[in-house]
Amino acid sequence: MIDLPQQLIRLGAQAGSKADAITQVAALLSAAGKVAPDYVQGMHAREEQANTYLGLGIAIPHGTPETRGLIHETGLAVLQVPQGVAWGEGGETVRLVVGIAAASDEHLDILRRLTRVLADEKLVEKLSTTADPADIQEALTGERPADAAPAARDLPYSAQVTLPNPLGMHARPATGLANLVRSRGGRVRLRRDSGESADATRLMEVLALGLTRGTPLTVSADNPDTLSAVTDAIRAGLGDDLSAPVDHPAPRREPEWVPQTVGATVEGVAAADGLVVGVTRQHAPRPLEVRDEPGDPAQDAARLDDALAAAHAELDILIEEVGARFGADKGAIFRAHQELLADDGTVQDAVGRVLDGHGVAWAYQSATGERIAQLQKLDDPTLAARAADLGDVQRRVLRHLLGLQEPEVHPGGPVILLAPDLTPSDTARLGPGTLLGFVTAQGGPTSHTAIIARGLGLPAVVAAGSGVLEVPDGTPAILDGVAGRLYLNPSEADVQSARERQGVLEREREAARAARFEPGATRDGTRIEVAANINRAADALPALEAGAEGVGLMRTEFLFLERDSVPDEDEQEREYRAMARALEGRPLIIRTLDIGGDKEVPYLGLAREDNSFLGLRGIRLCFERPDLFLPQLRAVARVARDHPNVHLMFPMVSTLEDFRRARAIFEDVRRELGAPEVPLGVMIEVPSAALIAGALAAEVDFFSVGTNDLTQYTLAMDRLHPQLAHQTDAMHPAVLQLIHLTVQAAERHGKWVGVCGGAAGDEVGALMLAGLGVRELSVSTPQIAGVKAALRGRTLSDLQALARQALTQSSAGAVRALVRPQEPQEAGA
Numbered sequence: 001m002i003d004l005p006q007q008l009i010r011l012g013a014q015a016g017s018k019a020d021a022i023t024q025v026a027a028l029l030s031a032a033g034k035v036a037p038d039y040v041q042g043m044h045a046r047e048e049q050a051n052t053y054l055g056l057g058i059a060i061p062h063g064t065p066e067t068r069g070l071i072h073e074t075g076l077a078v079l080q081v082p083q084g085v086a087w088g089e090g091g092e093t094v095r096l097v098v099g100i101a102a103a104s105d106e107h108l109d110i111l112r113r114l115t116r117v118l119a120d121e122k123l124v125e126k127l128s129t130t131a132d133p134a135d136i137q138e139a140l141t142g143e144r145p146a147d148a149a150p151a152a153r154d155l156p157y158s159a160q161v162t163l164p165n166p167l168g169m170h171a172r173p174a175t176g177l178a179n180l181v182r183s184r185g186g187r188v189r190l191r192r193d194s195g196e197s198a199d200a201t202r203l204m205e206v207l208a209l210g211l212t213r214g215t216p217l218t219v220s221a222d223n224p225d226t227l228s229a230v231t232d233a234i235r236a237g238l239g240d241d242l243s244a245p246v247d248h249p250a251p252r253r254e255p256e257w258v259p260q261t262v263g264a265t266v267e268g269v270a271a272a273d274g275l276v277v278g279v280t281r282q283h284a285p286r287p288l289e290v291r292d293e294p295g296d297p298a299q300d301a302a303r304l305d306d307a308l309a310a311a312h313a314e315l316d317i318l319i320e321e322v323g324a325r326f327g328a329d330k331g332a333i334f335r336a337h338q339e340l341l342a343d344d345g346t347v348q349d350a351v352g353r354v355l356d357g358h359g360v361a362w363a364y365q366s367a368t369g370e371r372i373a374q375l376q377k378l379d380d381p382t383l384a385a386r387a388a389d390l391g392d393v394q395r396r397v398l399r400h401l402l403g404l405q406e407p408e409v410h411p412g413g414p415v416i417l418l419a420p421d422l423t424p425s426d427t428a429r430l431g432p433g434t435l436l437g438f439v440t441a442q443g444g445p446t447s448h449t450a451i452i453a454r455g456l457g458l459p460a461v462v463a464a465g466s467g468v469l470e471v472p473d474g475t476p477a478i479l480d481g482v483a484g485r486l487y488l489n490p491s492e493a494d495v496q497s498a499r500e501r502q503g504v505l506e507r508e509r510e511a512a513r514a515a516r517f518e519p520g521a522t523r524d525g526t527r528i529e530v531a532a533n534i535n536r537a538a539d540a541l542p543a544l545e546a547g548a549e550g551v552g553l554m555r556t557e558f559l560f561l562e563r564d565s566v567p568d569e570d571e572q573e574r575e576y577r578a579m580a581r582a583l584e585g586r587p588l589i590i591r592t593l594d595i596g597g598d599k600e601v602p603y604l605g606l607a608r609e610d611n612s613f614l615g616l617r618g619i620r621l622c623f624e625r626p627d628l629f630l631p632q633l634r635a636v637a638r639v640a641r642d643h644p645n646v647h648l649m650f651p652m653v654s655t656l657e658d659f660r661r662a663r664a665i666f667e668d669v670r671r672e673l674g675a676p677e678v679p680l681g682v683m684i685e686v687p688s689a690a691l692i693a694g695a696l697a698a699e700v701d702f703f704s705v706g707t708n709d710l711t712q713y714t715l716a717m718d719r720l721h722p723q724l725a726h727q728t729d730a731m732h733p734a735v736l737q738l739i740h741l742t743v744q745a746a747e748r749h750g751k752w753v754g755v756c757g758g759a760a761g762d763e764v765g766a767l768m769l770a771g772l773g774v775r776e777l778s779v780s781t782p783q784i785a786g787v788k789a790a791l792r793g794r795t796l797s798d799l800q801a802l803a804r805q806a807l808t809q810s811s812a813g814a815v816r817a818l819v820r821p822q823e824p825q826e827a828g829a
Contacts, residue, residue, distance in 0.1 A: 009133040015085040025079040025099035034075030037357030042067025051088040062100040095128035131195040154220035169211035171336035173238030186226035202345040263489030270484035274459030276436040281415040292362035300360035307400035368394040392423035512789035516547030526796040531778040537578035550587035552778020553756040572635035580643035594651040618652025637675040653682040685709035690738035693745035707757030729812035730759035743773035763790040771803030
């Protein structure tokens with residue numbers, strides 16, 4: 001009987017052609033010492049003489065009689081290709097490639113077993129998709145290994161987790177996971193419910209699982225301490241900020257400027273804002289010519305080590321440069337590239353191909369190419385976009401192996417660059433001195449290339465289609481990154497109009513920054529306070545420097561999220577006191593702990609909820625956990641004794657009883673500590689709170705509308721859902737109606753309404769909200785100057801008329817279309 005060890009079975013493979021599949025199965029036989037490397041030539045020659053397709057998606061490639069002398073020992077190897085590979089001229093598709101090296105007639109028993117397998121279509125389907133090599137061993141040898149289990153084998157200790165990351169398990173959290181496991185010296189596996197699994201230290205295996213937000217996972221480890229550490233880290237996001245807005249481009253907007261006469265318009269996806277005029281230049285990187293030129297295996301393996309080390313050193317420099325120019329988060333993109341570079345599975349695969357008799361550059365290109373193809377096939381666009389990162393790493397290493405210098409992105413400048421795609425490395429080397437903007441045929445707005453473009457301040461359009469690659473160099477063009485359009489051969493009048501529009505935009509930016517310390521107000525003087533949303537005391541001074549008139553939302557959960565234990569009362573007091581002191585009397589609205597939903601804190605031991613957004617979150621959790629709520633309230637009260645600018649706000653209030661209960665608890669604490677009365681407000685973020693705003697307004701001191709949550713609860717759309725997120729627009733008339741009800745109720749009782757959700761920082765949103773009667777807008781720090789400038793461009797009566805129209809519209813798009821750009825003289829007023 002022929003033995004079939006697991007190392008001669010490769011599951012979940014991909015093959016670009018029949019020849020590729022035969023080469024791969026021959027490599028398995030060669031690596032196991034069954035055949036000489038040249039035996040593959042005999043297998044290809046046999047296939048030219050006769051089709052080895054057996055039936056039902058099974059083929060049995062083997063060598064010619066002339067190559068029998070290259071067989072060291074009769075052997076069998078199986079390559080499973082679940083997606084299939086074309087085989088023969090009859091349209092056959094093969095999913096099981098059974099490579100045979102038979103020095104005698106020992107293989108006949110295998111052929112008899114294969115014949116029986118062919119009679120069982122269900123068994124063939126199982127073998128073509130199984131994640132367990134023991135299934136194939138049993139079918140072809142008649143024996144199942146004693147240590148094999150029918151399911152994917154977990155390690156001894158396991159636990160269930162749900163991935164919370166808004167962008168899924170992309171490269172950076174996967175890197176953090178790998179580093180954590182290595183630091184603990186244990187073994188950890190991740191397994192999906194469908195059976196696919198990955199070694200947690202192998203970045204490419206983890207990325208290939210295609211884990212999106214909400215994916216349930218089984219995490220298994222070889223010891224309980226490692227399991228606990230890893231599951232806690234996954235629930236905490238592995239370094240991803242689960243509360244901060246994701247760095248996505250702004251929603252597609254109607255163009256504020258449109259040319260009148262152009263030769264053609266290329267439309268793509270807006271990736272970075274801006275308007276530029278220039279000429280085009282194509283950037284088609286020359287493909288690296290990689291030949292399979294075998295050398296001495298030991299020397300080639302050393303060459304690969306040297307190339308990987310050189311690439312790692314280059315990335316060290318790039319991390320430092322990009323971090324200095326655009327911030328540490330952008331630099332972290334290339335730290336993830338280092339992890340891709342060091343992926344054990346990829347390196348071992350490449351070395352294995354070298355030992356099989358292939359050239360080192362070909363081996364590395366082949367090993368990484370398979371993984372790039374795997375990523376490109378993932379359904380989630382953000383995870384699929386990581387294929388570009390691995391392609392970037394691949395080219396960097398291949399240049400070292402081939403002795404090539406890093407190429408210039410383009411000679412000369414500044415131009416509008418047109419390209420099939422740009423790598424993150426290419427984009428990081430660009431700048432306003434060499435480039436006006438770029439358009440790519442491929443790519444997506446969540447790619448690392450697009451993220452870096454936004455950091456550079458360069459207008460960018462992606463996914464414009466292959467037609468953009470046919471535009472001749474030197475074509476006059478106008479690129480509008482806001483609209484996602486490239487206008488070709490515009491008229492002289494359009495060029496002049498675009499340049500005038502550029503001047504207006506630049507003057508607006510300069511004027512907004514120069515006037516950032518002026519009070520927020522409409523053109524006729526109606527005060528609309530513009531405050532900042534911040535997480536830590538250290539964020540207060542930068543917010544004031546940007547023009548903030550106070551803090552409209554301090555997210556206290558960050559004191560809990562960024563650590564592995566509960567902050568005590570003294571620690572919280574120090575943080576709140578530092579912020580109150582930094583604001584020098586300006587308002588400080590502290591929101592009590594808002595944990596749950598998309599924000600998990602592993603060490604709190606909260607039970608997992610299937611519908612976490614509808615479960616114990618915000619004030620509901622605080623009621624259940626007085627051990628968390630009371631120390632926070634005591635810390636706030638202690639600070640309020642010395643700082644009258646402190647306000648307190650309760651999140652996720654859905655009933656009047658919620659507010660009364662929270663107020664009663666705080667009042668007990670306040671009186672106990674001898675603190676003065678503190679203005680108390682509630683978040684309006686669920687429809688029920690808006691609908692009973694009249695009853696609430698009689699008892700609260702202020703309202704703050706959380707438009708992100710209010711929108712998702714009103715439209716019943718998860719605002720982080722990859723297919724629905726773009727529809728969760730707070731400008732939907734249903735959401736505006738609820739805000740309108742809230743403002744009316746507040747006005748009847750002499751109370752004020754603020755908005756601390758994302759709509760406040762959207763200039764269209766800010767105008768609509770002010771028109772509805774909102775009198776405080778709390779936004780992220782970079783948005784402060786722009787929001788103030790937008791308010792100064794309109795009178796209150798203009799905004800009220802806009803709001804009345806908005807309430808009668810049928811969609812968010814129709815609402816946004818109501819806001820027209822101001823004339824240049826008004827914008828500068």
